[in-house]
Amino acid sequence: MSAKFIDISKAEMVFNTKKGQFHALANVNLTVEQGEFITLIGHSGCGKSTLLNLIAGLTTPTGGTMICNGREIAGPSPERAVVFQNHSLLPWLTCYENVYLAVERVFSAKESNKQLQERTWAALALVGLTAAAGKRPNEISGGMKQRVGIARALAMEPKVLLMDEPFGALDALTRAHLQDELLRIVAATGSTVVMVTHDVDEAVLLSDRIVMMSNGPAATIGDIVQVRLARPRDRLALAQDPLYIDYRSSVLEFLYHRQGRPAQRAA
Numbered sequence: 533m534s535a536k537f538i539d540i541s542k543a544e545m546v547f548n549t550k551k552g553q554f555h556a557l558a559n560v561n562l563t564v565e566q567g568e569f570i571t572l573i574g575h576s577g578c579g580k581s582t583l584l585n586l587i588a589g590l591t592t593p594t595g596g597t598m599i600c601n602g603r604e605i606a607g608p609s610p611e612r613a614v615v616f617q618n619h620s621l622l623p624w625l626t627c628y629e630n631v632y633l634a635v636e637r638v639f640s641a642k643e644s645n646k647q648l649q650e651r652t653w654a655a656l657a658l659v660g661l662t663a664a665a666g667k668r669p670n671e672i673s674g675g676m677k678q679r680v681g682i683a684r685a686l687a688m689e690p691k692v693l694l695m696d697e698p699f700g701a702l703d704a705l706t707r708a709h710l711q712d713e714l715l716r717i718v719a720a721t722g723s724t725v726v727m728v729t730h731d732v733d734e735a736v737l738l739s740d741r742i743v744m745m746s747n748g749p750a751a752t753i754g755d756i757v758q759v760r761l762a763r764p765r766d767r768l769a770l771a772q773d774p775l776y777i778d779y780r781s782s783v784l785e786f787l788y789h790r791q792g793r794p795a796q797r798a799a
């Protein structure tokens with residue numbers, strides 16, 4: 533276990549807009565350990581996606597440093613795979629081909645076609661989609677599309693899995709099912725995960741730590757809840773667990789009462 537697998541120090545993000553500069557993130561400091569599951573939660577527009585995009589290397593911070601696995605984050609990399617809310621699959625390719633494309637990009641220089649095919653099948657099996665391998669995105673459900681997105685990300689064997697509200701567009705039952713599946717997959721792969729969510733129950737169920745962000749502009753990390761619930765976690769048993777209920781209340785209290793403005797809390 534490396535103590536600081538991701539190390540974000542004094543990160544700032546200022547966007548240039550038509551109306552002038554917009555200070556989205558201010559003084560964000562966060563370290564993530566290898567194998568940790570972190571969720572980012574906060575009110576709409578506070579900067580969760582902005583922070584995730586910085587870790588993904590899709591945007592560059594205007595200040596501070598961002599380190600992953602001992603190196604400065606200098607752009608997107610297969611070692612930091614992203615799963616978005618709207619699956620972003622290529623519609624003209626089958627599920628298999630969508631995953632294979634990512635596998636090929638990462639491993640084709642060193643591995644045979646047979647090995648690439650095996651990786652693709654293994655990733656599809658991990659999310660329970662072997663039978664749907666030959667279908668195109670318009671022939672499968674929303675939940676299945678998200679599973680292909682997750683398979684595609686996992687197939688790259690990323691050091692970090694970055695997820696931006698991956699289940700946000702799904703109905704409650706499909707969402708619960710995919711959360712359970714994600715718990716199982718992460719337990720099996722030991723992945724480090726940073727996930728954006730709006731859902732307090734999702735955050736408590738999945739996380740080792742819940743990073744709660746203050747409202748913008750100049751949003752920052754308001755507080756962090758360490759979730760000390762044993763794994764594997766069972767959603768039905770947890771619903772009655774006083775510790776679970778306490779964690780849930782802490783997050784709700786932050787979101788609805790403290791509103792996450794450190795300057796106001798200190799006053």
Ligand SMILES: Nc1ncnc2c1ncn2[C@@H]1O[C@H](COP(=O)(O)OP(=O)(O)OP(=O)(O)O)[C@@H](O)[C@H]1O
Nearest residue numbers: 547549554556575576577578579580581582583748
């Ligand atoms: N490229 C950009 N240019 C200008 N402003 C931006 C840009 N991207 C994000 N912002 C602004 O930065 C703030 C944070 O946006 P972000 O999408 O990170 O919030 P969020 O917490 O992920 O929101 P939501 O929960 O609604 O998805 C918002 O005020 C948004 O308008």
